[in-house]
Amino acid sequence: MTHRTRKQALLLVVAGALFATACAGQGGDSDNNDNGADTADDNDSGGDQGTDEGNSDEPITLAWWHNSNNEPGRGVYEQAAADFMEANPNVTIEITAQEHEDMLTRLNAAFQSGDMPDIYMERGGGELTAHVEAGLTKDITDLAADAIANLGGVGSTYEVEGRAYALPFTAGAVGFWYNTSLFEEAGITDPPQDLDDWFAAVDALKAADIEPVAVGARDGWPAAHYWYYTALRQCSEEVLTEAVNTLDFSDPDPCFLRAGETLQEIIAAEPFNAGFLATPAQEGPTSASGLLATERVAMELAGHWEPGVMEGLTEDGQGLAGNLGWFPFPEIPGQEGAPGALIGGGDAWALSANAPDVAADFISYLVSDEMQQTFAENNMGLPVNAAASDSVADPALAALIEPLSAAPYNMLYFDTQFGESIGGAMNDKIVEMFAGDATPQDVVDAIREAYEAEQ
């Protein structure tokens, strides 16, 4: 189970979550109508093949699956499709907005049957590589060249052998979200910088009778993030990049074992919420996110989706608004990794192999400056397009922009990077470490064995 619920997070960014199911469709009536049409035209004149198809009279239908099944995202996307269809009268876009986990299940089935939507979501890394190798995903390097240039490249996450296969529309990073008033109550003035500070904060919170940290270890990946970060801190960029790219853990650098040892120290300090092994990540008020949102714990290691998730988990739809702070994973004394490096990832639009070329124009439009600004203004997530950075309305999300741009390097979540199979085996072993059952060596062995089984 990779970051399935992460994107659910984004779709839970709901201001007025109490609207009835039926009133979909009127969300994003912002001023992007004209912009939308213009952008589509621009792209048409840029992408040659797109022009041919987009302007011919032949009717084309595009199937588009996304997971923004709540307002405002749902309405924003309906508007975007309507604008594009107006500019390209021969194109009809059929939108299927669905709950995130359901979308993943159905995408899986679609991959297997080959009967795929034209436009769908990718997370990059090993998953994308597998899809590309199976010939499921369309090469958009040339079709969306303008949009790619406008984004400053799609990044290695969405490339396979130098070709681009998806256009990212949101990206973010994992760090500690914390309740500023609970920290104050425990007498913690500054957010922890290094691990010693962090342990001190945990002790202070416990002394104030506050549960320090929530982790949704039932879902695997929230616990696994701790190991990703201890590895990111303990290993140098060079060692990590090579290991991540070659997946060769047959003779691992000792820094990976130190990563496990550091994590064992963290677990030994018993900072986690009662029942953390059975705690889900984001489902309901008793999930890790729910505990943070309802002020039952002081902090949680989670990604950029967290403020949105918490809004969905509180009755007033506000989450921890006003009391929410963010600090990066603490630095570890003696670490070989560069301070400030981040673990993160995002989502991107991809096309199925036999999607019409005009679909590339549409996803180019979706990541255009205007659409990314709309995306940011509606709190649908952190945009990737730098032109939209200033439009991020949510102060909690805006807090992430600076660390993201200042980071010396970013790594994709290891499980996404490694692909479902190896990633799943790794996460499983890390959870066993949380249960006190696995050693640092076991985690490395699990990655190696899963990799060997793939060959």
Next chain:
Amino acid sequence: MTTPTVLAPPAEPATGRQRGRRDAYSGGNPLVYVLALVIAAASLGPVLIAVLGGFRTNAQLAQNPGGWPDPWVLFNYRDAFTNPAFWQFTGNSLAIGAITTVVVVVFGMMAAYPLARYRFRGREALFTVFVAGLLFPATVAAIPLFILVSQNMGLSNTWWGIALPQAAFTLPLSVVILRPFIAALPNELEDAAMVDGSSRIGFFWRIVIPLCWPAMVTVGVVAFVQSWHAYLLPLLLLQGDMRTLPLGVADYSSEYSADIAGVFAFTSLSMLPALVLFLVFQKRIVGGLQGAVKG
């Protein structure tokens, strides 16, 4: 496509018995009533918490998860009731359940009849094939089934596309339940029918079906309840207005994950039809399992 919930016929169908006279040892003992209360509380408690939760506000639920509604609020149920999607989903679930039930009962009866009352080579082998279907986890077949239904048959997003595979997976159970019932009909009945000049097909229509009615009801209720709860296959095959209630419930609870009270109301309502059906047929089911012969 859940694990089959199974019912079986009595291995000892009795002949010539009357219903429910147990005057010999009636209750009346206070201890019996206390026990009965405990059992009722244990059975119903968790369900009641969900039903009552629908009458509470989210704030009440957060404060005391197990408390009594105070004050009682009706808007959670009203919202679910007045939600047109709820009725749309209910309609789909009912239609799919009805098709599944009819197919299972009719085909199951037809298959069980020769398996019970004809002697032919390969009979046990055929029965074994059906029974082996019980031993294979249906979850595994979901993806191949999806490809078959959506691509080879073009039945995705239709009632039949869900109902037929579901019926196929419930058939083994139906055959396993019905066969011994039909077998237990005394030979004299068949001989008498033959003397009257009836063929074995006539015997099936005029004698077997009326006598096995209770058993058919049992099979039908099981098939309907399973169809009512099915999740994975509908999820893969149904979209938009064609979705069934469990999909609607899942959607509702993720869309309004903060609205626990609303989710309780929605789920409580969605289990109602299956409960009502069970209540209506409760006597039949117990009766249906008593054995096929009525004096």
Next chain:
Amino acid sequence: MKPPAEPPLTGATTRKGRGSRRDWRKAAEILFFVTPALALFALFVIVPVLTAVQMSVYRWRGFGPLEDFVGFRNYASVLTNDVFQGAVGHTMTIVVGSILLQLPLGLGIALLLNRKMKGQGLLRTIVFVPFVLSEVIAGVIWFQLLQPRYGVIDTLLEAVGLTGPPQGWLGDRDFALWTILIVLTWKYLGLPILLFLAGLQSISEELYEAAQLDGATWWQTQRKITIPLLGPTMRTWAFLSMIGSLQLFDMVWVLTRGGPANSTTTMVTFLVNQGTERGNYGIAGAASVILFVIALVMAITYQRIFLRRDTKEAGR
């Protein structure tokens, strides 16, 4: 394998061999009756199942053609996987535990419900309610009840001065499987009650009257008459319960996802995890075939030991 209860060969038996025309007609009748069910079953059950079997000898990621033939390697990797071995253990615990808990409870409640008392019909309905409830909904309700500290169960325990496990009923590896077993018992107890009640109806009234004349107490009557006569029903129920337990999935998935730290995985959660979650469809296929073989062996063994006797008894 043999059916759980082979029906006695009846009237048709004696009419064997009455000329070819009759045989032909008989064959046509059999075909007429069996074909619809068999066609449906073959198309929607056998074909997909064979596809799964085929998957099990390939390394397949869930898309593209089946090309990478690996023989029995998936089987070897499932059988040597310690999570799968654990899953077999947990599944067997559930198989045995379900029977040991539900048999006496189901029997006791069925005997109680069989007594004439006020509200009998209502009570019968009430005990079936959990059984009619969908697994997913039941799981969600119990998940909330079992929350550590804030959950209803821990709140109730606290009220009488007890505390639940610090990590919660589902968060503690020593409790999680047993907690699931209790929830399963709650959910499925309706089935044995239903069957036993039906079996009780079929026990002849005269036997009880005779026992009463002999001055037997209620308990003596149950022990000497009712329980032995319910034997075949109990053995049939246990068979069905065993098969159901072997395929346990929904409730575990909702309550723990197989955790904490794989302490509640079952064979089916393992194969779903490998298949849908990790895209190792070949391994999932192999696990499902292994599960089928285990179920088959257990079914045959059970049949040999327990059900054969019933079959003979039934051949009146």
